[in-house]
Amino acid sequence: MGLLLKSLVPFVGLILALWFYSKDDLKPEMLKEKRVIVTGASTGIGEQMAYHLAWMGAHILVTARTEAKLQKVVTQCLELGAASAHYVNGSMEDPTLADDVVKRAKQLWGGLDMLILNHISPTYLKYFDGDVEHIRKLLEVNFLSYVAMTLSALPMLKESGGSILVVSSTAGKFAIPFVAPYSATKFALDGFFSSLRQELIIEKVNVSITLCVLGHIDTETAKKTVGHVFWLPPAPKEECALEIIKGGALRKRELYYQYFAVRTSLLIRDWAPEYLDSRTRNHFIVENVKRS
Numbered sequence: 001m002g003l004l005l006k007s008l009v010p011f012v013g014l015i016l017a018l019w020f021y022s023k024d025d026l027k028p029e030m031l032k033e034k035r036v037i038v039t040g041a042s043t044g045i046g047e048q049m050a051y052h053l054a055w056m057g058a059h060i061l062v063t064a065r066t067e068a069k070l071q072k073v074v075t076q077c078l079e080l081g082a083a084s085a086h087y088v089n090g091s092m093e094d095p096t097l098a099d100d101v102v103k104r105a106k107q108l109w110g111g112l113d114m115l116i117l118n119h120i121s122p123t124y125l126k127y128f129d130g131d132v133e134h135i136r137k138l139l140e141v142n143f144l145s146y147v148a149m150t151l152s153a154l155p156m157l158k159e160s161g162g163s164i165l166v167v168s169s170t171a172g173k174f175a176i177p178f179v180a181p182y183s184a185t186k187f188a189l190d191g192f193f194s195s196l197r198q199e200l201i202i203e204k205v206n207v208s209i210t211l212c213v214l215g216h217i218d219t220e221t222a223k224k225t226v227g228h229v230f231w232l233p234p235a236p237k238e239e240c241a242l243e244i245i246k247g248g249a250l251r252k253r254e255l256y257y258q259y260f261a262v263r264t265s266l267l268i269r270d271w272a273p274e275y276l277d278s279r280t281r282n283h284f285i286v287e288n289v290k291r292s
């Protein structure tokens with residue numbers, strides 16, 4: 001009996017470990033023929049997500065303001081193997097755009113499987129200068145348009161049992177200096193979408209919401225904005241984009257990239273917030289930060 005138990009325990013352990021790791025794997029077939037909207041996809045992480053979806057064979061609808069860049073992304077997606085690729089250009093400052101993009105998806109495909117909310121209005125990294133208009137604009141583009149797109153897309157997502165991916169930031173989870181207006185919009189996303197997720201679960205609605213909490217990523221915008229003030233090296237946008245898609249396809253509640261650094265910061269946040277504050281401040285070269 002003792003011998004049986006001794007050999008059974010490692011065996012069960014192995015089976016559990018295999019089950020745990022195998023369920024955490026993204027298989028490209030999961031995205032094949034899926035109908036996906038990616039916002040803010042003319043550059044940066046959004047553009048890279050479109051390319052990953054393309055080689056996996058998804059139908060893709062990208063949006064941003066700059067038409068010429070979107071046209072190039074669409075061409076590249078088709079070359080990489082997308083089932084189809086289209087764009088809608090416009091600014092999310094325009095409250096009608098969210099609905100127009102979702103309507104275009106319905107017209108093209110008759111349904112939707114994945115909504116990736118990623119766009120942000122250009123933001124600065126400096127001491128807060130009292131510019132309330134800037135906060136208002138960021139709330140409109142980075143937060144309210146996410147809510148509007150979700151509302152328009154929910155009926156189609158309910159029908160397909162689809163997913164919503166909300167791209168956020170460490171600045172939406174703990175205090176990072178010099179990005180006060182932007183940080184406010186990312187905390188708002190967490191509040192809104194985490195509450196909505198609870199309601200969907202209570203109502204047994206099969207739509208997943210994945211909040212993606214990203215650290216410093218090497219997009220051109222980030223390099224320009226923080227290259228001279230933040231000394232920790234950025235992580236690659238291509239890998240980041242793939243991790244986001246993986247998190248959404250596996251219907252995770254939250255996704256952290258880079259996993260270890262972000263999880264560690266979140267653990268410290270809850271037990272030693274002053275220490276996290278001071279550690280974060282020390283990552284900035286404050287002499288290089290603009291005052292206005």
Ligand SMILES: NC(=O)C1=CN([C@@H]2O[C@H](COP(=O)(O)OP(=O)(O)OC[C@H]3O[C@@H](n4cnc5c(N)ncnc54)[C@H](OP(=O)(O)O)[C@@H]3O)[C@@H](O)[C@H]2O)C=CC1
Binds near residue numbers: 042218
């Ligand atoms: N890079 C980083 O270090 C980090 C990024 N993140 C998050 O990742 C996401 C992507 O960031 P990143 O790739 O660096 O950003 P980019 O600046 O590279 O891309 C932003 C995208 O949003 C679009 N956009 C800008 N303004 C508007 C608007 N008014 N209406 C519609 N679209 C607009 C841009 O295109 P166009 O100008 O053509 O409109 C572009 O496609 C964001 O949600 C960001 O908060 C989070 C943490 C760190």
Ligand SMILES: C[C@H](CCC(=O)NCC(=O)O)[C@H]1CC[C@H]2[C@@H]3C(=O)C[C@@H]4C[C@H](O)CC[C@]4(C)[C@H]3CC[C@]12C
Binds near residue numbers: 217226
């Ligand atoms: C550098 C910040 C990440 C800090 C971090 O994760 N530290 C870990 C730790 O201390 O343990 C970045 C977090 C938010 C970024 C900013 C952002 O997301 C908005 C803009 C996005 C744009 O594409 C690039 C510039 C940003 C201002 C971007 C800059 C880097 C962050 C401040």
